[in-house]
Amino acid sequence: MDDDYILExxxxxxxxxxxxxxxxxxxxxxxxEVHAICGxxxxxxxxxxxxLSGVHPAGSYTGDIVYEGQVCTFHSIRDSERxxxxxxxxxxxxxxxxxxxxxxFLGNERARAGIIDWRATxxxxxxxxxxxxxxxxxDTRIADIGIGKQQLVEIAKALSKEVRLxxxxxxxxxxxxxxxxxxxxxxxxxxxxxxxxxxISHKLSEIEKIADTTTIIRDGLTIESLDMHGDGDHxxxxxxxxxVGRSLESRFPERTPNIGEEVLRVEDWTVYHPIDTNRAIVKxxxxxxxxxxxxxxxxxxxxxxxxxxxxxxxxxxxxxxxxHVFKDGQEIQVRNVEEAMSHGIAYATEDRKKYGLNLxxxxxxxxxxxxxxxxARMGVIETEAETGVAEGYRxxxxxxxxxxxxxxxxxxxxxxxxxxxxxxxxxxxxxxxxxxxxRGIDVGAKYEIYTIMNRLADAxxxxxxxxxxxxxxxGVCDRIYTLSEGRITGCQxxxxxxxxxxxxxxxxxTLKH
Amino acid sequence: MDAIKDLFSKNIRQYGIMLxxxxxxxxxxxxxxxxxxxPNNVAALIGQNAYVLILALGMLLVIVAGHIDLSVxxxxxxxxxxxxxxxxxxxxxxxxxVLTGLGVGICVxxxxxxxxxxxxxxxxxxxxxxxxxxxxxDQVIAARTMGSLPQGFNNISNGFIPRFLGSIPNPFxxxxxxxxxxxxxxxxxxxxxxxxxxxxxxxxxxxRSRRSQIEHGLVVSPLYLSVLRWVLLSVAIxxxxxxxxxxxxxxxxxxxxxxxxxxxxxxxxxxxxxxATRTVFGRxxxxxxxxxxxxxxxxxxxxxxxxxxxxxxxxxxxxxxIVTTSRAGNASAQxxxxxxxxxxxxxxxxxxxxxxxxxxxxxxxxxxxxxxVLNMGLSIARVNANWQMAxxxxxxxxxxxxxxxxxxxxxxx
Numbered sequence: 058m059d060d061d062y063i064l065e066x067x068x069x070x071x072x073x074x075x076x077x078x079x080x081x082x083x084x085x086x087x088x089x090e091v092h093a094i095c096g097x098x099x100x101x102x103x104x105x106x107x108x109l110s111g112v113h114p115a116g117s118y119t120g121d122i123v124y125e126g127q128v129c130t131f132h133s134i135r136d137s138e139r140x141x142x143x144x145x146x147x148x149x150x151x152x153x154x155x156x157x158x159x160x161x162f163l164g165n166e167r168a169r170a171g172i173i174d175w176r177a178t179x180x181x182x183x184x185x186x187x188x189x190x191x192x193x194x195x196d197t198r199i200a201d202i203g204i205g206k207q208q209l210v211e212i213a214k215a216l217s218k219e220v221r222l223x224x225x226x227x228x229x230x231x232x233x234x235x236x237x238x239x240x241x242x243x244x245x246x247x248x249x250x251x252x253x254x255x256x257i258s259h260k261l262s263e264i265e266k267i268a269d270t271t272t273i274i275r276d277g278l279t280i281e282s283l284d285m286h287g288d289g290d291h292x293x294x295x296x297x298x299x300x301v302g303r304s305l306e307s308r309f310p311e312r313t314p315n316i317g318e319e320v321l322r323v324e325d326w327t328v329y330h331p332i333d334t335n336r337a338i339v340k341x342x343x344x345x346x347x348x349x350x351x352x353x354x355x356x357x358x359x360x361x362x363x364x365x366x367x368x369x370x371x372x373x374x375x376x377x378x379x380x381h382v383f384k385d386g387q388e389i390q391v392r393n394v395e396e397a398m399s400h401g402i403a404y405a406t407e408d409r410k411k412y413g414l415n416l417x418x419x420x421x422x423x424x425x426x427x428x429x430x431x432x433a434r435m436g437v438i439e440t441e442a443e444t445g446v447a448e449g450y451r452x453x454x455x456x457x458x459x460x461x462x463x464x465x466x467x468x469x470x471x472x473x474x475x476x477x478x479x480x481x482x483x484x485x486x487x488x489x490x491x492x493x494x495x496r497g498i499d500v501g502a503k504y505e506i507y508t509i510m511n512r513l514a515d516a517x518x519x520x521x522x523x524x525x526x527x528x529x530x531x532g533v534c535d536r537i538y539t540l541s542e543g544r545i546t547g548c549q550x551x552x553x554x555x556x557x558x559x560x561x562x563x564x565x566x567t568l569k570h
Numbered sequence: 571m572d573a574i575k576d577l578f579s580k581n582i583r584q585y586g587i588m589l590x591x592x593x594x595x596x597x598x599x600x601x602x603x604x605x606x607x608x609p610n611n612v613a614a615l616i617g618q619n620a621y622v623l624i625l626a627l628g629m630l631l632v633i634v635a636g637h638i639d640l641s642v643x644x645x646x647x648x649x650x651x652x653x654x655x656x657x658x659x660x661x662x663x664x665x666x667x668v669l670t671g672l673g674v675g676i677c678v679x680x681x682x683x684x685x686x687x688x689x690x691x692x693x694x695x696x697x698x699x700x701x702x703x704x705x706x707x708d709q710v711i712a713a714r715t716m717g718s719l720p721q722g723f724n725n726i727s728n729g730f731i732p733r734f735l736g737s738i739p740n741p742f743x744x745x746x747x748x749x750x751x752x753x754x755x756x757x758x759x760x761x762x763x764x765x766x767x768x769x770x771x772x773x774x775x776x777x778r779s780r781r782s783q784i785e786h787g788l789v790v791s792p793l794y795l796s797v798l799r800w801v802l803l804s805v806a807i808x809x810x811x812x813x814x815x816x817x818x819x820x821x822x823x824x825x826x827x828x829x830x831x832x833x834x835x836x837x838x839x840x841x842x843x844x845x846a847t848r849t850v851f852g853r854x855x856x857x858x859x860x861x862x863x864x865x866x867x868x869x870x871x872x873x874x875x876x877x878x879x880x881x882x883x884x885x886x887x888x889x890x891x892i893v894t895t896s897r898a899g900n901a902s903a904q905x906x907x908x909x910x911x912x913x914x915x916x917x918x919x920x921x922x923x924x925x926x927x928x929x930x931x932x933x934x935x936x937x938x939x940x941x942x943v944l945n946m947g948l949s950i951a952r953v954n955a956n957w958q959m960a961x962x963x964x965x966x967x968x969x970x971x972x973x974x975x976x977x978x979x980x981x982x983x
Contacts, residue, residue, distance in 0.1 A: 373867055398869045412867050415860035417927045426857055427868040433850045440848065444786045480868070 062123075063088040063222060063253050064109075069120035071104055071113060078104045079118070080277040086222070086270075091244060091254045093268035093285075095261070096300055096499075101277040102257050106224055110144045111137040124222075141221035145211045145228065147497075151199045158182035158195035161214050185213040189243055203359070205236030212243065223247065224255045227497065229263060233357045233525065234560075241267050259499065261293040273299040297500055309532035310504065312511040316535065317348035319386065320519040321402070321488045326380035328361075328368040328543075334376060338364045340543040342380075346488055346519035351510060353534030354523045355559050361543040362523045363407055366490045370404035371397035384487070398427070401487035405477045407496060407523070409470070413477040416466035420458050421447035423465045423476050428483040450479035454509060471502025478509060488519040495529060507533050527556045539563045586976065587921060587936050590969070592806075594940060598947030605950050606943070608752050612810065613817040613829055617727060617897055619942030620831050621646070621890040621906075625913035626920075626934040627842045628886035631852075631879050633917050635859045636926030637686065637693035639880070641700030642887045642913060645678050646906030648704040649891035651712035654901020657723060658716035664723035672888045678704070679884020680877075687876035701910070709903045717900035726834075727897035730827040735759025737825060740816075757815040761828045765811025769804045776800055831893065838889070843931040855879060860927030915962070916941055919969040940965070 064086040071079040079101045086092045096102050107113045109122060111131030122129045124140060131137040134144075151160050158178050167177040182195035191209040193202060199210065208228060215223055225244075229237040237260075244254055244267060258264055264271055265285070273280040273296060280299045283291040297308075328339040339361045346352050356362045367374035369382065371394035382389050384400050391397040397404075406412040414423050424447045425432055432443050447461045454475045458468055465476055474494060481489055491510065495503040510533065514520055524530050530537050537554050539547045539562035547562035598606045605611060625642050632639045653671040656662040662670075678700075685696040736759050740747070743754035776796055783790045790796075817826050846852040854875045857865040866872050890909070895901050920937030922929035944965060948958045 370867070394867060394869045395871060404867065406867060411861075412863045415857055415864050415927070417860045417923075418856060422853065422857075426853075426865070426870075429850055429853060436850050437844075438848050438850060438853065441782050441786070444782070448786060484869075 061088045065123040067121045069108055069118055071108055071118040078277055082279050084272055089251055089253055090269040091248055091267050093264040093271040094257045096274035100274045102274055110134055138218055141219055143215040143218055143220040144224040147227040149207050149211055151207055153200040154198060156196045156198055157210055160199055161217055185216055188216055189213045205232050222253045226257045261296055300500060310508045310511055314535050316350045319345055320348050321346045322383040324381045328364055328375035329377040331376050338543050342545045344538050346521055348517045348519055349514050351514050351520045351534050353530040353537035355530055355537055355563055356540035357563055360540045362540055363492055366404055366492055403481040403484055403486035404490040405481050407493035409473050409477055414465045417464055419462050420465055420476055421461040424450050424479045427480050454479055471498035474498055490521045492523045527559055541565050587933055591936050591940050594943050602950045606947050609813050609817040612813050615942055615946050616829055616832055620835055621894050622912045622916055622938040623835055623935060624886055624890040626916040626938045628883040629913040630917050630929050630934045631855050632883055633922050634926055634929040635855045635879050639697045639883055640910050641697040641704055643906040643909035644701045644705035645887045646891040646894055646909050647708040649674055649888050650895040650901045650905045651708045654716040654895055655711055657719050664720045668892055671892055675884045675888025676881055679881035683877040683880030686880055687873045712901055712903040715900050715902040719899055724896055724899050727831055727893050729830045731760050733758055733760055733827045738762055755816040755823055758825045758827045761811060761815035765808055768807050773800050846931050915966045921973050
């Protein structure tokens with residue numbers, strides 16, 4: 058390989074008050090390659106990209122950014138974008154009620170004297186959409202297209218800015234497998250067009266497929282830069298070892314299941330979309346969960362997994378809900394969240410920031426938020442007992458936080474997830490539904506979450522785990538249901554299930570049409 | 571030294587606003603040649619601003635939950651008219667009229683709470699409608715101003731606690747303060763006892779919370795800092811006590827004692843601090859304001875929470891109406907004009923987040939006092955009322971700007 062570097066970041070050190078986020082980090086990106094950056098959450102990947110894109114302006118860090126052979130001092134995102142460096146964040150920055158075309162040229166409108174030239178806008182938008190392979194009318198509202206397509210719109214927007222170095226932060230985290238494959242294919246095409254790509258990712262299989270070079274960052278240090286086509290060890294195991302700084306014997310903790318009586322049974326559960334009221338999102342779904350059992354729920358994006366779970370959890374989603382729920386053999390009503398909780402059902406959401414946590418309240422207040430009534434006498438909170446409860450969970454689940462009095466927003470994703478789980482454990486549920494409990498959190502924290510799940514099952518609780526990662530379901534669950542377009546298409550035990558068999562069931566309905 | 575800096579930077583918003591109050595008091599005391607801090611004016615300050623403090627207590631919960639209430643000024647007038655009518659036209663005993671007023675306040679709260687919590691109409695719209703509705707009803711009832719209210723009723727805002735502890739000699743008179751100054755009078759025993767009780771209570775409270783933190787292994791600030799905080803606050807309380815204990819009717823040197831209103835305010839502030847920080851309801855208000863979806867999915871009954879917030883606001887609006895009518899000695903159609911804005915401004919000056927989820931009772935109270943000191947200081951300095959309004963507007967803007975800038979700075983760190 059030639060050594061034509063489009064970007065060299067040399068000896069970058071960035072300090073926040075009290076924390077050294079980056080310590081002498083070096084990153085070299087060759088022209089026209091796909092360069093993956095991986096590391097645990099909090100390792101410093103995002104900070105590094107913020108330094109590169111000018112979010113942390115020149116002067117707030119030490120070290121040099123050499124881009125296209127020149128030392129650059131970016132003071133804002135605008136500065137770096139002018140040089141063709143575009144960053145696409147994990148949380149997409151699109152305006153939901155504007156059209157695709159309007160979003161594409163937001164801040165960069167095709168206009169003359171302040172008046173938008175709609176013809177030029179639409180035709181330029183059409184051209185960009187063709188380039189990213191998105192077959193949608195440019196006048197469609199962003200809110201009306203799926204997240205996979207929104208991701209493509211973001212990339213099209215980057216192309217409109219004549220991007221030469223594209224930075225993607227966890228681009229596939231929220232995508233299903235099909236959309237992910239599409240996106241990876243698009244990245245390959247962009248590479249062929251000479252666009253260099255830096256991709257932050259947790260998904261090692263994806264990195265293996267697409268990256269030319271992989272740089273691993275841990276604790277603000279560059280650990281290793283691997284040539285993915287070279288002879289050195291660039292296996293997933295090796296990358297994981299570099300990321301966590303230890304060899305993971307197994308990615309899943311051992312457990313001997315001890316399965317008891319049926320604890321929850323759902324029959325003929327049907328749920329309709331709250332706005333598009335004629336569309337059934339969940340169709341005649343039936344499932345059972347036993348004490349001490351970890352049950353998986355697999356399905357592609359849009360299959361209705363979250364909708365099924367949330368509708369069971371006190372009709373927090375959907376309308377015209379029909380069907381029966383049995384708890385310990387008795388039929389129960391779950392008309393609202395309080396009722397569901399009173400029957401010992403708990404649901405930890407997939408979207409921690411939006412539905413799971415109050416980020417501006419403290420860790421303590423979040424942990425006790427669902428089970429607060431246990432701590433109150435006549436409506437008055439026993440503050441000392443509350444502190445005791447929160448401290449207890451901090452120790453038990455090893456939640457890494459300076460104190461339990463800091464706002465939940467200050468914690469890393471994995472620790473936030475532990476706070477959400479602690480909150481639900483404190484309600485002492487019999488059935489705990491965990492929706493994507495390991496999404497966006499690092500390998501080490503995932504292992505800890507699995508361990509907590511095992512502990513809950515060993516304590517006789519039924520656990521329902523929704524996940525997009527098949528290896529995770531296969532590694533943790535005793536039984537796995539598959540959901541496709543709102544229908545339960547199968548249920549396989551851990552022994553009979555394989556990634557292929559599950560994928561077949563997850564796409565069953567789709568194939569029939 | 572570092573510890574002090576650290577403590578200060580962590581609590582900059584909390585102490586910053588108190589510091590601002592102290593600075594404003596000093597500035598106006600200087601401009602007015604000390605008139606602002608004279609005993610009679612301090613007593614008047616409490617009387618004039620009681621309604622803001624009371625309304626801000628309810629408004630704090632409303633804003634923290636992510637709502638707003640634009641109707642409180644009109645409701646104050648409406649309830650004032652109802653109790654005035656009862657006493658002035660029907661000659662209903664004043665105690666009964668007060669109870670009816672509180673009942674009507676709760677009904678108004680139920681009405682607005684119904685639209686906000688059950689029908690889910692944005693509070694801005696519901697209370698904008700309420701602002702017009704209740705002002706209209708008020709003008710129907712109070713077609714003419716209703717005066718000659720019973721003395722007992724007027725005493726709520728204008729009366730003083732009986733001076734059953736007699737007087738105490740002024741310890742500073744003669745050597746630090748020249749005799750003949752308004753600050754060299756004797757001190758009212760009851761007022762001094764209340765001030766001493768407040769200082770001791772504060773000390774006990776800090777000691778207890780510190781002990782509990784240590785027991786739970788939490789990081790506590792160094793002991794001297796806790797003591798320093800207590801000493802500073804005690805000095806402030808004792809200074810106010812000292813001045814207030816010398817208040818007299820007009821220029822006569824006969825002491826009057828502690829205003830009854832001060833006791834009412836003290837009780838309300840303590841109760842609402844407790845509600846906000848120690849009760850399930852208070853916690854739910856903050857949870858709903860911080861993240862409504864997460865609260866809903868944690869089993870918080872957001873509908874009941876929203877409803878109770880407005881019922882509570884209705885109740886406190888009635889209290890403010892009683893206090894206002896009692897102070898004025900009559901009920902008029904124009905009462906309460908602009909009160910909603912005073913209450914909202916107090917909350918924002920006191921660091922309540924515009925987006926909800928953050929706010930403190932102490933902050934809102936200090937915010938209300940800043941507004942009150944400005945009002946009185948500018949009046950004593952004979953600043954035209956129109957300019958007063960303009961200045962208050964700028965102060966609100968500056969206060970919220972400083973708050974947001976400090977928040978942004980701490981977010982970077």
